[in-house]
Amino acid sequence: MMTTVETTQKPRRFYQMMAWVFVAVAFGGFIPTYWLKLMDGSFAGKPILHIHGFLLFAWVLFYAVQVNFVANRKMADHRSWGIAGVSLFTALAISIVLAAINTIKQGELTGFATQAASFSIVTFSGIAIITAFITLAIMNVHRPEWHSRLMSLSFVPLLEAPMARPFAVLMTPPGAVGPPPVFVTLPPSLVIDLLLIAFLIYDRRVLGRFHPVTVWGAIAIIAVQILCVPISTHPAWIATAKAIAGLAS
Numbered sequence: 001m002m003t004t005v006e007t008t009q010k011p012r013r014f015y016q017m018m019a020w021v022f023v024a025v026a027f028g029g030f031i032p033t034y035w036l037k038l039m040d041g042s043f044a045g046k047p048i049l050h051i052h053g054f055l056l057f058a059w060v061l062f063y064a065v066q067v068n069f070v071a072n073r074k075m076a077d078h079r080s081w082g083i084a085g086v087s088l089f090t091a092l093a094i095s096i097v098l099a100a101i102n103t104i105k106q107g108e109l110t111g112f113a114t115q116a117a118s119f120s121i122v123t124f125s126g127i128a129i130i131t132a133f134i135t136l137a138i139m140n141v142h143r144p145e146w147h148s149r150l151m152s153l154s155f156v157p158l159l160e161a162p163m164a165r166p167f168a169v170l171m172t173p174p175g176a177v178g179p180p181p182v183f184v185t186l187p188p189s190l191v192i193d194l195l196l197i198a199f200l201i202y203d204r205r206v207l208g209r210f211h212p213v214t215v216w217g218a219i220a221i222i223a224v225q226i227l228c229v230p231i232s233t234h235p236a237w238i239a240t241a242k243a244i245a246g247l248a249s
Contacts, residue, residue: 016071032169034165052096062085104245110177125224130154155195167184182229
């Protein structure tokens with residue numbers, strides 16, 4: 001029953017719509033802290049941040065194109081480009097780790113080593129859960145109802161970063177320096193979690209129930225968001241983050 005229902009036009013349109021929402025958040029969220037500063041020449045980040053940004057935007061656009069292939073029943077193209085997608089995501093994951101290490105290194109140079117190491121849990125936990133979702137999606141490529149949900153869910157933690165940028169601009173006190181405490185990531189995470197509600201509503205309307213992938217995926221995402229707060233200040237995590245950054249020395 002479920003497979004039959006999900007071959008209708010409605011699911012294809014839903015995933016198309018969500019893909020372009022992902023694109024809008026990814027590009028729009030970085031307007032105040034990247035695009036505008038890039039245009040006026042005030043962006044002072046390291047080259048790895050430009051590489052990371054390029055790969056992030058490429059990955060989001062790649063996903064939108066892949067969803068469009070499915071919507072237009074071009075499954076051969078979708079499968080063929082899926083192989084390239086593995087390489088693109090691998091490069092993105094590496095760039096995320098390197099960008100996090102760069103932030104920790106910058107913290108060490110400016111006297112905020114502990115704060116930077118503490119905050120890095122947001123990045124490292126995010127890439128871990130994203131990788132888990134995508135790995136499971138690849139393992140379930142022959143189960144479309146699982147594959148599509150797992151791929152879509154992988155963008156919720158990925159989009160926490162661009163969603164957090166406008167919050168940072170609006171809520172950071174004047175004169176504040178150094179990485180913020182991890183609890184400031186909860187408001188933007190709560191906003192991006194509205195995507196989870198959209199997935200659940202979609203399940204209810206199309207399947208008449210909540211799909212287990214959506215339910216357990218949402219639980220995992222929210223659990224990671226919450227647990228990052230207490231774990232970030234634990235000495236074991238701070239030591240681990242500094243050790244990871246030390247590997248790049």
